[in-house]
Amino acid sequence: MIEPAQPSLFKRNDIRVAVLSLGNGKGRTHQFTYGLDAVCEELSFNVSATVTPATINDCDIALCSLCSPQDTLALCCALEERPRSRLIVGGHGIYPFRAWRHLTHRIAFGRAEDAVDTCVVGRDPLTWCYDYDADPAVTGRYEIRRARRLLQGEQSVGCGGACRFCQYRATRPLFGGKYYGAGRGYRVVEDRWDSIQIKPGRQTTALDGFSEATRKRVCKPVADDQIVDTLSRILSHNLPATVCLKVFQVVGYPWETAASVRADLLTFRDVLGRVRPGPGKGRIMMMCTVTPFSPEPLTPMEDDPANIATNWRDILLHDDLRCIFDSPHLNAFTLPQIPGPLTLYRRVAVNRGASVDQLRGIARAKTIDDAVAIGGDLHAAGAGLRVSDVLTCEGPSTSNRKVSNEQAVL
Numbered sequence: 336m337i338e339p340a341q342p343s344l345f346k347r348n349d350i351r352v353a354v355l356s357l358g359n360g361k362g363r364t365h366q367f368t369y370g371l372d373a374v375c376e377e378l379s380f381n382v383s384a385t386v387t388p389a390t391i392n393d394c395d396i397a398l399c400s401l402c403s404p405q406d407t408l409a410l411c412c413a414l415e416e417r418p419r420s421r422l423i424v425g426g427h428g429i430y431p432f433r434a435w436r437h438l439t440h441r442i443a444f445g446r447a448e449d450a451v452d453t454c455v456v457g458r459d460p461l462t463w464c465y466d467y468d469a470d471p472a473v474t475g476r477y478e479i480r481r482a483r484r485l486l487q488g489e490q491s492v493g494c495g496g497a498c499r500f501c502q503y504r505a506t507r508p509l510f511g512g513k514y515y516g517a518g519r520g521y522r523v524v525e526d527r528w529d530s531i532q533i534k535p536g537r538q539t540t541a542l543d544g545f546s547e548a549t550r551k552r553v554c555k556p557v558a559d560d561q562i563v564d565t566l567s568r569i570l571s572h573n574l575p576a577t578v579c580l581k582v583f584q585v586v587g588y589p590w591e592t593a594a595s596v597r598a599d600l601l602t603f604r605d606v607l608g609r610v611r612p613g614p615g616k617g618r619i620m621m622m623c624t625v626t627p628f629s630p631e632p633l634t635p636m637e638d639d640p641a642n643i644a645t646n647w648r649d650i651l652l653h654d655d656l657r658c659i660f661d662s663p664h665l666n667a668f669t670l671p672q673i674p675g676p677l678t679l680y681r682r683v684a685v686n687r688g689a690s691v692d693q694l695r696g697i698a699r700a701k702t703i704d705d706a707v708a709i710g711g712d713l714h715a716a717g718a719g720l721r722v723s724d725v726l727t728c729e730g731p732s733t734s735n736r737k738v739s740n741e742q743a744v745l
Contacts, residue, residue, distance in 0.1 A: 342381045350456065353384040353394035355422070357409040370426060371400040373486050377451040386420075388413040396421045396455060401428035404685035407435065408698040411691050414438045417467075423455055427506070430632045430722045431686045432465065433473055434694060441466050444726065445480035445506070446492075463729065478729040482510040496527070497554040498543065500585065502631035506728060526583065528557045533569050535576035541583040546599040549588060553636075563609045570613035570664055577618045586651070587628040587642040589716075593650050600656055607660040607667055621667035623659065625651055627679045632686050632722035641683045641714040643703060648673040676703040684710045687719025 342348070354371065375382040375398070384394065391397050397420050401407050406428050417438050424432075425443040432442050442465040443454050454464060463480035465473070482492040493507035526541045544550040547559045569578055586596050607621075627647055630639045651657065651669045659667040677700065684697050689710050700706035713719045 342383045346379055346381045348381050350380050350396060351384075351394040352378065352380050352382045352396045352398065352455070353386045353391075354382060355391060355397045355399040356385045356387050357399070357406070357413045368400040368402055368426065371398060374398065374425070374447055374451050374455070377448065378455055379452050380456070388418075391418045391422070392420050394420050396423065398455070399424045400426035402426045403428045404682040407431075407685045408681065408694055410438065411435050411694045412698050427502075430479075430502075430506070430726055431688055431720070433720060433725070434685075434688050435691050436465065436467050436473065437471070438691070439467060443480075444477055445729065446482045447480065448486060449483050450480075473725055475725070477726050479506050479726065481508060481729045481731070485511050499553045499635040500543070500588075500628060500631065502634050505631070505634045508728065508731070528561065528565065531565055531569070531580065533572050533574070535574045535578055537579045537581065539581045539583070543583060543585045544588075544599075545584060545586070545596065545603045549591070549599070552590070553585075553588070559606045562606055563611075566607070566619055566665065567611040569619060570611065570617045573613045573615035573617045577620055579620045579622065581622050581624055584623050584625045585628050586625055586647050587645060589628075589639045589642075591628075591642075593645055596647075597650060597656065600651070600659060604660050607665060610665050612662075612664040617664065619665050621659075621665070623667065623669045625669055625673045627674055627676075629679060629682050630686070633726065633728075637686075637721065637723065638717045640716040641679055643676040643680050643683075643707070643714045646675055648675060677706055680706050680710070680714060683714050683719075686722070687713045688722075689713060689719070 352375075354375075382398065386394055386397055397418065399410065399422065401410060401424060406426070410424075411434075417440070421440045422438070423441045423443060424439050425447065429442055429444065432439075436442065441454070443461075444463050444465070447454050450461075453459070454461065460466065460469060463478045465475075465477050485492065489511065491509065491511035493509040494501070494504040495509040496504050498504055526539050528540050528542060531538060531540055541555075542550065542557055542562070543555050544553060547557075550557050591599075610619075625647065627645075628636075628639075628641065630637050630641055648671070651673060652671055657669050657671075659669065661667075680703055681697055684694060684706070689697065693710050696709040697706045700709060707714075711718075
């Protein structure tokens with residue numbers, strides 16, 4: 336986690352701008368993300384302080400970045416009403432904004448480079464910003480602003496893939512070449528299977544389905560033969576140290592059951608059994624990081640149901656399944672950090688527009704039954720509010736135009 340920069344003599348101080356911290360000293364205490372760091376760097380005013388919900392009115396403008404449903408729940412629980420200071424919220428966790436919009440002054444969708452002052456200090460309506468006072472009933476449609484340029488440390492933004500479940504792909508058109516996740520101070524190597532590098536050490540990749548049939552169904556173009564060929568090719572180089580692959584997997588798609596996933600895992604074991612050993616002692620370790628399917632806003636699967644009846648941890652970590660495959664040259668296993676039904680339900684409740692009071696109750700719920708008693712069947716197919724009804728991706732030819740108040744609420 337990075338901190339606000341030191342004050343600059345070349346920036347103004349006549350407006351007090353601060354970063355809102357939601358932790359109040361407990362757990363995660365800062366919301367200062369890499370995107371927010373870029374905003375603060377471009378802003379012509381110094382941002383050198385953090386405020387809490389208790390001290391938020393000590394500044395004129397408070398900036399907050401929400402990167403996940405957990406951040407959204409934290410915001411709802413931290414603020415009972417909108418502060419007197421101007422609260423501007425951004426980040427890729429803000430798309431399902433309708434339930435908590437009244438707690439903010441402005442919500443900025445997507446990228447803000449080359450328009451930070453216009454967004455933060457300006458008051459004119461923007462196609463990519465929602466202003467509560469101008470449109471309290473959300474009768475307008477808004478855009479997710481595209482990248483205008485690469486920021487420091489970025490090699491590209493977005494993804495050119497077509498995975499049906501992925502919000503990152505759905506909301507970030509590829510800009511700047513091949514897909515890499517990067518930002519100031521960090522770099523995440525591309526997680527496409529066909530980009531695995533032949534070198535020892537840790538790499539991150541994704542399959543997002545244990546069976547080839549499921550991967551085809553979600554437009555994840557990785558065949559079983561590709562898995563075998565890639566792993567065999569790595570081993571053929573007889574590398575001097577272990578290749579550690581962190582492999583993201585998704586389970587619980589609408590067509591999957593506990594029995595079908597178990598069968599897919601056993602078939603996946605057979606697929607790994609086809610991997611050809613190398614000439615020496617080269618070794619691959621595959622660590623499968625499993626996430627239950629969640630119908631993400633703005634994706635082709637946003638209306639699909641979420642399976643909150645199955646605890647995938649109990650199934651995937653069963654004695655005969657946790658170790659998927661083990662041999663002198665290849666070891667594959669499932670990591671135990673698998674989100675449970677309550678975590679999944681909370682995510683779906685945020686994404687499908689549960690009311691702010693429901694979100695507060697769901698955030699405090701101790702069991703999945705308690706949460707469902709508050710939020711109801713939000714996990715069912717087509718339930719709740721659709722983000723795509725009020726939010727869309729900016730077109731490639733759309734400029735950073737301003738709109739009138741009348742246009743903003745059409």
